[in-house]
Amino acid sequence: MDRYLDVRVEVAAALATGRPVVALETTVFAHGLPHPSNLEAARAMEKAVREEGAVPATIGLLRGRAVVGLTPDEIEELAVGLHVAKVSVRDIAPLIASRMPGATTVAGTAALARAASISVVATGGIGGVHRGGEASLDVSADLQELAEAAIAVVCAGAKSVLDLERTLETLETLGVPVIGFGTDEFPAFYSADSGLPLEHRADTPREVATVLEVQRALKRRQGVLVVQPPPPEAAIPLAEVEKWVATALEEAARSGTSGKRLTPYLLDSVKRSSGGRSLATNLALLESNARLAARVARELL
Numbered sequence: 146m147d148r149y150l151d152v153r154v155e156v157a158a159a160l161a162t163g164r165p166v167v168a169l170e171t172t173v174f175a176h177g178l179p180h181p182s183n184l185e186a187a188r189a190m191e192k193a194v195r196e197e198g199a200v201p202a203t204i205g206l207l208r209g210r211a212v213v214g215l216t217p218d219e220i221e222e223l224a225v226g227l228h229v230a231k232v233s234v235r236d237i238a239p240l241i242a243s244r245m246p247g248a249t250t251v252a253g254t255a256a257l258a259r260a261a262s263i264s265v266v267a268t269g270g271i272g273g274v275h276r277g278g279e280a281s282l283d284v285s286a287d288l289q290e291l292a293e294a295a296i297a298v299v300c301a302g303a304k305s306v307l308d309l310e311r312t313l314e315t316l317e318t319l320g321v322p323v324i325g326f327g328t329d330e331f332p333a334f335y336s337a338d339s340g341l342p343l344e345h346r347a348d349t350p351r352e353v354a355t356v357l358e359v360q361r362a363l364k365r366r367q368g369v370l371v372v373q374p375p376p377p378e379a380a381i382p383l384a385e386v387e388k389w390v391a392t393a394l395e396e397a398a399r400s401g402t403s404g405k406r407l408t409p410y411l412l413d414s415v416k417r418s419s420g421g422r423s424l425a426t427n428l429a430l431l432e433s434n435a436r437l438a439a440r441v442a443r444e445l446l
C-alpha cells in the first residue's frame with residue numbers, strides 16, 4: 146500500500162483487470178449540497194455508475210491519506226462532518242500531512258484520479274472564472290488542472306454563478322478541448338442554454354473516448370472537458386436562474402464573502418431563492434453526468 150495514496154481494493158482490482166472506473170468528487174457533497182440531499186446525491190451517483198457497468202471511486206482525504214474509493218460511511222463522514230476542508234490541488238499535501246479530513250474539488254479529484262490511473266471524473270459543474278474575476282483573479286484551479294491531467298471530466302458546464310464566457314476563453318488559452326455531448330452550446334449548469342456556442346460536439350460515448358485517446362496518443366498534457374445539458378425535464382430557463390444569481394451576488398458582496406467560501410455561499414443563496422428547485426436540478430444532472438462518465442469509461446478500454 147502506498148503511504149499517502151489509498152486505492153481501495155474494489156477500485157484497484159478493476160484498474161488491474163482493465164475494468165472501467167469513474168472518479169467522483171466530494172466537495173459537492175460536503176460544501177455544495179445541503180443535508181440530506183448530499184447523501185442522496187452521493188448514493189445516486191455511485192448507483193448510476195454501477196448500473197452502467199463501471200466501478201465508482203469517490204475520492205477524499207481521511208486520516209493522513211488520499212482515499213480513492215471511499216466507503217458509504219466514509220462519504221457520509223466527509224459530507225456531514227463539521228471540520229471538513231475544501232481541497233483543491235494546493236491543499237492536498239498540507240492536509241494529508243496534518244491528517245485533516247478533506248473533500249476534494251474537481252481539481253483535487255482529477256489530480257488524485259490521475260495519481261491512481263483513473264481516466265474519467267464525473268461532477269456537476271466545474272469551477273471557472275468568477276464574475277469580476279478579471280479584477281479579483283478568482284479563477285478556479287479546476288481549469289488549470291484540466292490543462293495538466295489528461296483525463297475526461299464530465300459535467301453540465303460551469304456553475305451559472307460564474308462568468309461563463311471568460312471561463313470558455315480561459316479553457317481555450319489553456320488548450321483544453323471542450324466537447325458538447327449532444328449539444329452545440331455550452332450548458333449553463335441549471336440551464337441547457339448559455340448562448341455560448343461550442344466548436345466541438347460528440348453524440349456517442351465512443352466519440353468522446355476517441356478524443357481522449359487522440360489527446361494521449363499525441364502526448365498532449367491536457368484533459369478533455371465533456372459538457373452535457375441537464376436532463377430536459379429538470380432544466381431551468383436561463384433568465385430565471387439569472388435572477389437568483391443576481392440576488393446571490395448581491396448577498397455575497399454585502400457579506401464580504403470571497404475566496405474558497407464564495408462558491409458554496411452562492412450555491413446556497415441560489416437554492417434558497419429558487420425554493421429548492423435548483424436543488425432538484427442539481428441532483429438530476431449529477432446522476433446523469435455520472436451515467437455518461439461510466440459510458441465513456443467503458444469505451445476507453
Ligand code: PSU
Binds near residue numbers: 170176233286412
Ligand atoms: N459545482 C456545484 N457544486 C459544487 C462545486 C461545483 O454545483 O460544490 C464545487 C466543485 O467541487 C468545484 C468547486 O470543483 O466547487 C470549485 O470551487 P472553486 O471555484 O473554489 O475552485
Ligand code: MN
Binds near residue numbers: 285405
Ligand atoms: Mn476560487
